[in-house]
Amino acid sequence: MAPSQTSHVPTLDSLIKAFDSQSLEASVESLIFLLKRRQVKGDECAKATAHILCQVVTKSTWHDVDQLISRVQITGSRLARAAPMEPVIGNIVRRVLGLIRDEASEDRNADDGGSDAGSDIQALPASANLPQKPHPLPFRPPPSVAAAGLQVSKSMFNLLSVADTSDSLMTGASTPMSQAQPTSMHALRSEVKDGIDEILDEINQADDQIAGFAEIQIHPGDYVLAYQPTKTVERFLVKAASKRRFTVIFAGLDSPAPGSAEPPYAALRKRLNAAGVETINLASNGLMAYIPRVNKVIFGAKAVYQNGGLLVNSGCCIAALAAHEYLKPVIVLSPVYKFCPEDPSDEVLRGELGNPSSYVSYANGPAVEALDIESTITEYIPPELIDVYLTNLGPQTQHHLASILADHYKTEDINFAVHLAEP
Template identity: 45%
Template sequence: MTSISARGESPTVALERFNKSLKGQALEASIYSLTSLLKRRQIYDSEPCAVATANLLLQVVAKSKATDVDQLLSQISTVGSRLVAAQPKEPVVANIVRRVLGLIRDEAEEDRNGNMSQSSGQATPTGTEPLTTGASTVAGDSFSTLRQALTRASTQTPPGPYSVPKTKSLLHLLSAAGPTDGSVFGLNLSGSSTPTSHGRAKIQTVRSEVIDGIEEIKDEIDQVDDQISANAEAQIRPGEYVMVHEPSATVRRFLLKAASKRRFTLIVVVHPSRQRTAGTVYADLGKSLAKYGVSTINVVSSGVTAYMPRVNKVVLGSRAVFADGSVLMDAGTAVIARAAKKQGSAVVILSGVYKFSPEIPFDEAALVDWGNPSLAVDYSDGDIVNHVTVENPVTELITEDLVDIYVSNLGVHSRDHLSNIIDEHYKQEDLEFYTAGDTY
């Protein structure tokens, strides 16, 4: 269920305000604005946080004054570190930063491979042939000196993945191995203006491609619900009893898609504090399902075990799916998942790939978010409230052994398949980007 922030607005409204502010605002002001919104929990939940992060990083890439790929990577890492520090309990923020870092690395690699292809047709000197310049031949001691310089330059290991490739033209080899003044045998090979121009053109090309890649990530997030719901017909069978917990927009879309092809009974579990408003919140869902002949039953969480013997399948949304298969979810889902496991009912997790995190949650307490305790205990109860500490969790973690199937925008996955998807979407060197220390 989407709650309301302390400011009195939904995260969607706060996201719209932030997106509008990006147009005429300085970059540093935009970074400060989003970190503040995340800290104050005005922008929260997976999708708004992911979209806000992608929009901000697009601005960073577009407005960055980086002159090479390494500088751009450093700036994105630093801004991403600030966002993660502002709200470490929203794993999708770090996921989007990693995706953008991966885009930059991929585009730089493609650019490097393109340069290698262009230079492959150029002649590369060998140590057994004399070097001729015009009508003159370099021989004897001069040739030995040049040959040693060429050998050193061609066998040196590049300092990083974006360095000049080993296959170089003679001009670059002489420049790399020659004296610091850029002259070799009286020829001025410094070429100081050419590398600078090439580097500027290269970073502009990478920047343009990365901006397009970020737009594709945003489109992916926007289309996730439709792509996940395409699997609904295969997951829900006619006559089944399906249980959900305060269904998110993704789960509602999934159920409506299934109802268009299947007839089943839906059991909606709600927290006791939201029992009064559940009828209003899910009224549209109930009416839409009723058009397809699907009946809906609203149940408070304390009655889960009574209904579970009839339940065939439990369908749950997620905030994040971790590398080990554990899932960060809204509070109240763990008891449903445990009851389903005990009863032998299948638990299906719906999650976009952008929520798949390469991390493993060793510290569960660090991920749990806490909300307004007055939703659990009414402060009008009097003296007892003044003598107890009330904690109202908003999220909780369920372990991987409680989950049977993961349904994403890429299809249906088992727990063992998650690592393959994560490896395809994140670079190993970006997994812990937020440990970098420089301030942007």
Template identity: 40%
Template sequence: MPSFQAGYAPNLGVFLKSLKTQQLESSIENLISLLKRRQIKNSRPCAIATAHLLLRVVAKFRWTDIGKLLERIREVGQRLIEAQPREMVVGNIIRRVLGMIRDEAKEDRNEDVSDSASNSQIGSPQRQHSDLGVAKAAAPPPTFSPLRFASTDASELAETSEDDVFGGRPQTGHRPPLLTSHTSFAVLNGVPVQQSMFNLLSATPSPLATPPGTSSPHGKSAVNAASLAHKIATTSKDLKAEVISGIEEIIDELDQVDDQIAAYAQEHIHSNEVILTHSSSLSVQKFLLKAADKRKFTVIVAESYPNDHEAVHAAVTGKSKANIEGADEMSTEMFVKPLSSAGITVILITDASIFAIMSRVNKVILATHAVIANGGLIASAGARIIAKAAKVHRTPVIVVSGVYKLSPEYPFEFESLIEYGDPGAIVGYQDGALVDNLEVDNPVYDYVPPDLVDLYITNLGAHAPSYLYRIVADHYKIEDINFHNPELQF
């Protein structure tokens, strides 16, 4: 609640400042407790905090190979997600970073492949898909996920992994290319898939028993191993720089996303339209402000009482100094002028008036908390009835959301995504005995099913809800989707 934000209560700004001075581990703990205490909340601050923290993790981490780094990030990510599972952006950002690291590694590996292809004849490229750690006898959680293998491999075996212990399991299913340099090395050895089965027994003990690159079951690999170790040493520096710049790109994207979305505004809003929106979202506000540059229209704002009304009131009256967490530190751009000062007529209504006024509304623009791959969204409570009322009146519903809010998670039970807030906001202690006698319900979020949404506008453009799964696939590696939840991994 905004009441804390005035004093010294930690928020995003404080956290980002502390990042520079604090120990990494205490920064992680710090963010975890901030998330738990909801002192950092809502998608954007969570995303920014996560990205900055990961940047530190990568910078601080003494890593020798990609697998270890992935493992480390996954471990941090898991802790953050456990801290606040309903801030889905945290997971999204971690997945983005994981995917980005994998991509970087892949590029790296490709270079390797082209290098070493000259001195060893290799099996067909398809084989790359089917190798993968078999060394797994040693890996603690016995799962059957290829992803899991790749990662545990890398971490467990660290230096020793130059051995061709990665025979490969016979696998028939298609799987995305492996991404670590070790695995590419395993392929270099050209162990046929079928044969690799026989290596199982001989190979397993070796990674733990033998020092790096010394005693390899396959004599000829020793040379390669040594050269690769060297290669890794030299390339990991570059890789690190690349990963860091990759994370910085994500942070930049978080900064710019609203402006990028706003660039589409004028395509969607026309003169004299009546736009209905709800709650206070910076994305929506910027979107409307951008449209206001060229056109005059009317905006109706539903106040989304009781969880967000203060922010809404502040936003419409332009007193939103502290309404966006961390605004003090983050920035200039967080000060958004109220819509009304841009020449737009702003009408504030209660949530109950939505149906009454919907017959005059031309478009509904919703802000989101998170978007799910099926095209549905999680938005502040009340969004569902708005979307439904719009549907009933055949009014188009547009959802404005950065791609970073797009989550690959797809829960079976949407209720699990809904957070319940402080019932005191509805029946306070001033109501006396009522507090004891009533069951009070204050959901913070609503799930809006995809059939109530007509259009998504993201920083990548406008999409139909049915297309979102493609964007999800573009942004996250399938291996990372359930990284925090290995049982669900497939």
């Protein structure tokens, strides 16, 4: 059941606290409800998804690795379907699935390591002078055998015999995860929970880590165009202002935010001005006039796809095209957890439509009856318009994206939600 109180929008902290005090299914339904209403969006989706999956690991019933993976896949699929224009949800689900597979593999390899000695003993030729025992051969050689100093032939035949016998006793890399028996499911649960906590730490620290590269990217006297600056961009500019003196040109919003009488980016402008950085508010129709003066264009991304394309706030593509035309570098700020190991969908390419009432008043019904008004919230930027991807791991180029994706995602988890039906 979805929450009945829709007038109050909970903060992320209150939502996470509620997860601990209610059942797993109630927590999942609450988050799905808020995702569909766009009351949880952006970076909050990543944090909320990680917390929900932590609840799946700690609260749900599972007896082996396959069951745990299935629980995470089903829950992650439900969240991803609730907000298809928030790719970061799928990214966090894939990260957790990869974490589970790594932890299970480590446990399995640890168990396999203890059977090496046994396999060597069982591979001894029948002619070896082993003591005759009425019971099966022990796991380790008895003292009499060790004292005798048996010499095992190192011929290629014996080596192959040892390998074949070991393979029959140990689970290989292709063994299904259901055959991997960790020493303790409780230990696996604890390890996965700790891994999710590390993912949450990465999310919380990413903006500060990106801001640490501000001094390298922004030089004294630069004119920096910040188009609809996100929280990541704001922190980046404030950090740069502590070391450099430059000018910031804000573009993308011409009117105050709803419910606010202050001009756009008023709080950020005050902080930058206090640090000695000049700021200019630019109307959208004046963008092309300032581009020749600009040294670089900076904006944040909602997602970075494997081909290097971006999902961004509507309007950023205009700034990127203008910069490309005038050969100005375009720097996109994006944490690694926003990198998607897939190509953009048709829905992403078309862009997300929002409420156009902020542009046209429907109180004048007769005047707009014949109009079909569309207001885009997001849009797609092709990779050829981007010069630098500045992440919490440092500056990257398009050619380095494949290695980053390979380091953070498992191949088998890329399409985790495609074949899962809505439960």
